[in-house]
Amino acid sequence: MSISTGTERRKTDHIRINLEEQVEPHDASTGLEQYRLVHNALPELNLDTIDLSTTILGHFLSAPMLISSMTGGVEEGWQITRRLAQAAQRLGCAIGVGSQRAAIEDPARSRFFQVRDVAPDVLLLANLGAVQLNYGFGPEECRRAVEMIGADALILHLNPIQEALQSDGNRDFSGLMSKIGEVCRALEVPVVVKEIGFGISVGVARRLQEQGVAAIDASGAGGTSWSAVEHYRTAGAMSRRISSTFIDWGIPTAVTLQMARRGAPGVPLIASGGLRTGVDAAKAIALGADLAGFAGPLLRAAAVSTEDAYDMLSVLIEELRLAMFGCGAGTIAELRQAPLLKDGVEWAVLNGPVSPDRAAPVRNP
Ligand SMILES: Cc1cc2nc3c(=O)[nH]c(=O)nc-3n(C[C@H](O)[C@H](O)[C@H](O)COP(=O)(O)O)c2cc1C
Secondary structure: OOHHHHHHHHHHHHHHHHHHOOOOOOOOOOOHHHEEEOOOOOOOOOHHHOEOOEEEOOEEEOOOEEEOOOOOOOHHHHHHHHHHHHHHHHHOOEEEOOOOHHHHHOHHHHHHHOOOOOOOOOOEEEEEEHHHHHOOOOHHHHHHHHHHHOOOEEEEEEOHHHHHHOOOOOOOOOOHHHHHHHHHHHOOOOEEEEEOOOOOOHHHHHHHHHOOOOEEEOOOEOOOOHHHHHHHHOOOHHHHHHHHHOOOOOOEHHHHHHHHHHHOOOOOEEEOOOOOOHHHHHHHHHOOOOEEEEOHHHHHHHOOOHHHHHHHHHHHHHHHHHHHHHHOOOEHHHHHOOOEEEOOEEEEOOOEEOOHHHOOOOOOO
């Protein structure tokens, strides 16, 4: 089997499994349910003038929403990505395409990544696996991925557990940090590093900041579990057992956000991994994120139609707007400062529970 045929089959499997199977952890969650935004009974705001706009990587967005990297490279994935790109264009959100490795290896596949004709203005992110930097790719291939789709930035994804669970996965993740730094210095566009649903620790975030990454997408655990996806892909009893053991692996999204924020305080932070509502997005922003990313739910909507993708993204944005109204935040900057409760106790991001004498009841913001 040629490399590109293998990649093609993997992409098709991933879409099918994500659409048909239960791919979220059984016994683990994002941890976001442990947090509440403090309700403000008198927000002193006009709902109609709440401002969701933000700027990231030098681009203005009407709402702080990212359609996370998913598909491309095969006809079915391309159609899904194009539907999502149209929704992003209409609603002023950002979008990433799925890994472009297949199209770097076989340029004929590059047509299955094109979205600029339907989304000329979106903040568009190219995507490659960082591990490819140990398997023949370098700054030149990264630059080609960006130019291939007219992207504004490049995402390098980190997926050690997923690769480890694939029978033909790339297993050598050694020495990658400095190679990521080389790409950051060589490329003319910003480089974002993301996980794919297992989270980023304090130490990894710190070293990524030192290497000059332009943003980190912590993509934590609690949403799509790539161990679950690989579990459904593999046939052997032993590999099925091993992948099943890792279904609940990873740093929950609510925790990894605070870890990445602590490790890389100067780097824009994207939240993803199990965000399912606009309230989740609001909590993630209050926990330190600049942007909220959604993958699985938007995949399922876009598999139906462009309108379904648009409606789903519209609902998420509307829920975020209402959450901001409900906690008295008129702008994304104010939402970043919004007070949170954890287990009924006021919670300071990075510092944990507010001192016990102030712990409960929580004063109104
Ligand atoms: C079908 C599918 C394909 C994906 N492919 C990629 C990819 O090529 N590159 C990448 O960085 N992340 C990829 N992801 C991971 C997502 O971007 C995201 O990090 C992860 O799914 C967690 O978000 P969720 O819980 O909202 O699904 C993919 C996700 C899905 C559902």
